[in-house]
Amino acid sequence: MAYDEDLADRIREIVQAEPGLSEKRMFGGLAFLVNGNMAVSASGQGGLLLRVDPAETPALVARPGASRFEMRGRAMDGWLRIDTAALATDRELTSWVARGIGYARSLPAK
DSSP, rough: OOOHHHHHHHHHHTTTTOOOOEEEEEETTOOOOOOOOEEEEEEETEEEEEEOGGGGGGHHTSSTTTEEEETTTTEEEEEEOOOOGGGHHHHHHHHHHHHHHHHHHHSOOO
């Protein structure tokens, strides 16, 4: 499945003024990176792939539409999948994207 181009455009609208921003095709989607660190991606499997502080993962997965990202059957702290239904409004999307941007910005530049 290809990533949702409309979702990618919505993300781009939110992050366009971020310093150090780049876009890269990753994990079957379109990722938005800050200083070389992935922050958020329009996932090739639908919805968002989001990078967050691993310590916040348990609290964030309690929110509607959020779950741990699984890679090779292993649930990963610090990586979330956000269902498309949880991104219906600009406010919802902006909230998630801001969380990913904030965490990526806290990491050393690559």
